[in-house]
Amino acid sequence: MAQATSSPPETLDEDAPARRSYSSDAAGLGRLRAGVFVAPALLLIAAFLVFPALWVLYLGLTNYRLTGIAAAEPQFVGLDNFIDAVSNPVFWNSTWLTVQFVLGSAVIGQVGLGFTIAWLLRDRRGPLKRLVEGLVILAWILPSAVVSFLWVALLDRDGGTLNALLGLPGFAWLLDHPMLSIIIFNTWRGTAFSMMLYGAALGNVPPSHLESARLAGASGWQQLRDVVFPHIRGHILTNLLLISLWTFNDFTPFMITAGGPDGKSEILAVHVYKVALQSGELGYGAAVSTVILLINLVVAVFYLRLLRSKK
Amino acid sequence: MALRKVAAVIAVVGIGLTACGQSSGGGGDTIELTIAQNAIAGGKNAAAANFVANWVVPQFEAAQKAKGKDVKVKFVPSGVDDEQYKTKLSLDLKSGKGADVIDIDGIWAGEFAEAGYIKPLADLVGAEADGWSGWAQIPESVQGLATYNGKKYALPIGTDGRVLYFNKTLFQKAGLPADWQPKSWQEVLDAGTKLKSAGVPVPIQINAGTAMGEATSMQGVLPLLAGAGGEVQKDGKWTGASQPLKDALGLYQKIYGGGLGDPQLQQEAKGRDKSFQQFAEGKIGILMEGDYFWRGVINPKDGVAPMADRDQTVGYALIPAMEPGKGIRGQDFVSMSGGALRTINPNSKHPKEAFELLTFTLSPEALKEETKGGNVRITPRTDVNKEILAGEPLLTFISDKVLPLTAFRPPVAVYPQVSVALQEATAAVAGGTAPDQAAAAYQKKLEGIVGGAGNIIAP
Numbered sequence: 001m002a003q004a005t006s007s008p009p010e011t012l013d014e015d016a017p018a019r020r021s022y023s024s025d026a027a028g029l030g031r032l033r034a035g036v037f038v039a040p041a042l043l044l045i046a047a048f049l050v051f052p053a054l055w056v057l058y059l060g061l062t063n064y065r066l067t068g069i070a071a072a073e074p075q076f077v078g079l080d081n082f083i084d085a086v087s088n089p090v091f092w093n094s095t096w097l098t099v100q101f102v103l104g105s106a107v108i109g110q111v112g113l114g115f116t117i118a119w120l121l122r123d124r125r126g127p128l129k130r131l132v133e134g135l136v137i138l139a140w141i142l143p144s145a146v147v148s149f150l151w152v153a154l155l156d157r158d159g160g161t162l163n164a165l166l167g168l169p170g171f172a173w174l175l176d177h178p179m180l181s182i183i184i185f186n187t188w189r190g191t192a193f194s195m196m197l198y199g200a201a202l203g204n205v206p207p208s209h210l211e212s213a214r215l216a217g218a219s220g221w222q223q224l225r226d227v228v229f230p231h232i233r234g235h236i237l238t239n240l241l242l243i244s245l246w247t248f249n250d251f252t253p254f255m256i257t258a259g260g261p262d263g264k265s266e267i268l269a270v271h272v273y274k275v276a277l278q279s280g281e282l283g284y285g286a287a288v289s290t291v292i293l294l295i296n297l298v299v300a301v302f303y304l305r306l307l308r309s310k311k
Numbered sequence: 312m313a314l315r316k317v318a319a320v321i322a323v324v325g326i327g328l329t330a331c332g333q334s335s336g337g338g339g340d341t342i343e344l345t346i347a348q349n350a351i352a353g354g355k356n357a358a359a360a361n362f363v364a365n366w367v368v369p370q371f372e373a374a375q376k377a378k379g380k381d382v383k384v385k386f387v388p389s390g391v392d393d394e395q396y397k398t399k400l401s402l403d404l405k406s407g408k409g410a411d412v413i414d415i416d417g418i419w420a421g422e423f424a425e426a427g428y429i430k431p432l433a434d435l436v437g438a439e440a441d442g443w444s445g446w447a448q449i450p451e452s453v454q455g456l457a458t459y460n461g462k463k464y465a466l467p468i469g470t471d472g473r474v475l476y477f478n479k480t481l482f483q484k485a486g487l488p489a490d491w492q493p494k495s496w497q498e499v500l501d502a503g504t505k506l507k508s509a510g511v512p513v514p515i516q517i518n519a520g521t522a523m524g525e526a527t528s529m530q531g532v533l534p535l536l537a538g539a540g541g542e543v544q545k546d547g548k549w550t551g552a553s554q555p556l557k558d559a560l561g562l563y564q565k566i567y568g569g570g571l572g573d574p575q576l577q578q579e580a581k582g583r584d585k586s587f588q589q590f591a592e593g594k595i596g597i598l599m600e601g602d603y604f605w606r607g608v609i610n611p612k613d614g615v616a617p618m619a620d621r622d623q624t625v626g627y628a629l630i631p632a633m634e635p636g637k638g639i640r641g642q643d644f645v646s647m648s649g650g651a652l653r654t655i656n657p658n659s660k661h662p663k664e665a666f667e668l669l670t671f672t673l674s675p676e677a678l679k680e681e682t683k684g685g686n687v688r689i690t691p692r693t694d695v696n697k698e699i700l701a702g703e704p705l706l707t708f709i710s711d712k713v714l715p716l717t718a719f720r721p722p723v724a725v726y727p728q729v730s731v732a733l734q735e736a737t738a739a740v741a742g743g744t745a746p747d748q749a750a751a752a753y754q755k756k757l758e759g760i761v762g763g764a765g766n767i768i769a770p
Binding site (some may be wrong): 065066067068069071072157158172174175256257258260261262277278279280 | 394398401402405419421422423425426427428520521522575578579580585724725728731738742
């Protein structure tokens with residue numbers, strides 16, 4: 001496919017007359033041929049995105065289970081699963097934990113830390129910058145399984161590295177502060193994306209504007225507020241949108257706390273895994289997934305509206 | 312030209328996909344069989360994994376070759392928690408995949424059978440299934456593990472029993488006897504108190520909480536429930552917030568509320584593995600576990616937490632009833648038993664050969680080979696057990712003293728859900744909730760699981 005898309009010049013030569021009518025048909029393909037070009041992509045989207053989403057919606061209306069009689073002959077139960085979900089305190093607890101997780105690790109942690117690093121390193125060159133960036137990116141690109149194993153070893157209450165360093169033997173980080181543990185973990189894990197995005201965005205702020213602000217006697221904070229932020233507003237919102245959604249659906253905390261102890265770090269992604277696959281309630285899990293999808297849509301629409309109201 | 316290129320790319324991709332589809336079929340007259348267990352070399356159930364890979368596979372292939380058949384066997388290992396193995400297996404079977412010969416836990420038989428994931432052996436291989444010569448050697452109760460609605464769905468691999476393990480070195484420090492045998496729960500608690508004052512970090516470990524999964528039920532709340540004279544299900548009715556359940560949860564409260572156990576260990580994601588490690592390191596005084604613990608965990612040869620001095624240091628005792636005579640059937644001592652099953656995947660392309668492999672792994676020769684060199688376990692066959700248990704003190708103890716008084720879990724599809732509700736009740740009590748309150752919450756959940764209060768015996 002990559003080959004085919006890289007050959008538009010040939011196409012243009014063949015269809016030279018069509019090119020002259022320079023209206024909406026910029027590539028000069030005509031409706032039919034354009035349709036042929038996008039058809040594979042649309043088919044893929046239909047097969048792998050639209051169909052599964054509709055299928056989940058349907059499963060949410062049944063009592064489908066992983067095992068037992070309801071696995072062989074699922075029954076239609078209407079909105080029972082949805083009613084069960086919204087009247088289940090465990091579900092709301094998970095939603096609240098997820099909100100904490102997104103606000104704490106993505107919005108405050110990753111954006112704050114990512115921007116701070118990008119701002120501090122904006123004019124630097126040389127080994128320090130490369131070292132800091134290298135370490136932050138390393139945390140991002142390591143496989144989740146490896147990283148979670150390292151964090152369990154770090155935070156373990158008996159033989160954990162952190163307790164050995166702090167001289168606090170037996171302090172159960174993962175049991176007494178499970179949410180804090182996974183929030184700090186995810187901040188550490190995902191800062192690289194925000195750092196790189198802001199690093200690129202700060203490069204686009206015209207140095208002359210900053211220079212004039214400095215000459216006018218603006219403080220560091222005033223420069224940030226009045227010169228830098230207006231320039232990178234779009235980047236900030238796009239970044240927030242992406243990492244909020246990623247974090248909302250992130251499953252990696254499962255590998256550190258497994259949702260425990262007693263559901264105290266059971267964010268929605270873990271909650272769905274537990275009810276659908278561990279307890280085998282696929283129908284109920286599908287209903288919860290649908291609700292998560294709706295929450296994601298609301299979050300996305302919120303950010304996109306902010307983006308559109310740019311000026 | 313561009314379109315032609317697109318077409319060419321699509322064609323190439325298409326050929327690639329078809330090729331992928333074909334490669335899994337296997338060519339010629341070679342019959343390919345796979346056998347899957349939750350066992351992996353160097354990890355969980357390492358001895359079983361080594362046995363299958365190094366003995367069953369070559370021996371079975373050779374035996375088939377002698378019959379003129381070209382059979383290739385592949386072992387598919389796993390080394391994960393039983394709950395995760397179950398999820399993986401269910402998804403495999405649901406999607407029409409999976410190994411030809413699979414191991415499952417006895418209590419999954421009901422829900423797997425109802426989902427159509429496993430089928431009666433007679434339906435898959437015909438008369439050979441009931442005609443297998445080994446059935447005559449397998450006791451009725453063990454055959455029951457593999458039977459659902461009167462039909463045999465699998466071959467039992469063996470059975471097991473639960474005891475109280477204790478560390479004799481710690482007991483000596485606390486002034487307790489090396490041939491300890493408590494006769495009531497109070498005597499267990501008293502021993503725990505003495506261990507505590509002798510400085511043992513975790514005097515008693517009785518599994519609680521949901522993180523340990525079925526281990527909490529089998530090595531925790533069910534033996535205690537039996538010791539208080541209760542059963543989860545009796546004559547088709549489920550037991551709700553009954554007095555025996557409150558008594559069992561009350562013992563949890565005394566242990567975890569009274570500083571005799573470590574409540575945090577019950578919450579940790581890898582709590583059970585950690586309890587194994589701590590027992591092996593001499594930090595736990597008394598531990599309720601099955602014979603798997605002796606064979607697969609503290610086994611000095613290839614356990615996951617080996618104890619070089621196991622035979623000298625580790626003692627074992629029967630699990631006492633709450634008070635003498637207060638256990639189920641008026642017993643003084645109780646236990647719980649289960650057992651794994653081995654069966655044929657209904658999706659198998661070669662069910663007859665798979666059944667041959669299945670019975671081959673449970674032939675007297677295979678079982679004797681498997682249990683050689685310190686890997687003794689209670690096999691399903693009485694003819695083999697007679698021979699192999701002789702030199703093994705703990706397994707002789709379990710087979711002679713524990714199995715006669717043991718109990719089994721209800722073989723119904725809904726049991727695993729009930730079991731989770733029981734685990735949640737123990738989690739609540741270990742976390743500080745009052746036993747009565749946890750029992751009431753259990754009954755409420757039970758009503759939802761078993762279809763209303765009508766199926767529950769009122770307390």
